[in-house]
Amino acid sequence: MNSQNHTIPASIENEAKTALKFYPQLKETRIEFRFKKNIKKSTMLAQPTFGSFFRSRKKRAYIILISEKFKIENQEFLTTQIPSNVLIGWLGHELGHVMDYSDRSNLNLLWFGIKYLLSDRSIIEAERSADTFAVRHGMENYILDTKDFILNHAHISTIYKNRIRKYYLSPEEIMEVINLRDEREALIQ
Structure with missing residues (x-):
């Protein structure tokens, strides 16, 4: 499926659209969901496209790479065979990364990427941040x-x-993130 800003393979169209509904801020953000044969140590990976990296934050485009298969013990499974709600959660987590990246300047994003490659602490910070974005946007289930x-x-x-x-x-x-989110929302109302 191709919308004005989102390119989604037909096999995951429903799941990607469901995940995107939780992020209305990304409606105008160019995002391509693309299957890849193999992603090392991961099932999915979100990153800015190389060509858009040098543009302003508002004009940046992103790609979410999805491994075609993943191994469980000695069996291989197609990513499209996992339960729909699990796939939505995985995509929601990756969209959390996009939200995080879209708040960063190009220099900050470059430094963030270098630290991610070199430091376990940076990986923990990035992955927990993506989970937190997803939960704060209502994707906790x-x-x-x-x-x-x-x-x-x-x-x-x-x-x-x-x-x-x-x-x-x-x-x-x-x-804990849900409770904090709900407390903040109660204070606002």
């Missing part, structure tokens, strides 16, 4: 479903589960 799918799936390797536990918000921390 999808994010929790995604965590549950990964952490409680018998065939997902302990190594991958430990990576998720290390770098991403835990279900308990997600509940």
Whole structure:
């Protein structure tokens, strides 16, 4: 599916559109969702496109790369075969990265990328920030479903589960973000 600003493969159109509904701020942002054969250490990856990196924040375009397959133990699964709500959560997390990147200047984004490549602490900060963006935008049920799918799936390797536990918000921390969000909203009203 191609809308004015979003390019989405037909096989994940419903899930991507659902995730995008939680981010109305991204309606005018150019985002391409694209399948890739393999992404090292990840199922999905969000980043600004190279050509748009040197433009102003408002004119930046992004790509969300989605691994065609992922391995669970010795079995390979197509990413499109995972439950719809889990895929929506994964896409929502990646859109959280886009939200984070769109707030950064080009120099700050470059420095952020370098730190991400070199520092575990920076990876933790980035991944927890993307989860937080998703939860603050109302995607908590999808994010929790995604965590549950990964952490409680018998065939997902302990190594991958430990990576998720290390770098991403835990279900308990997600509940804390929800409570803080709801408290802020109550104060505003």
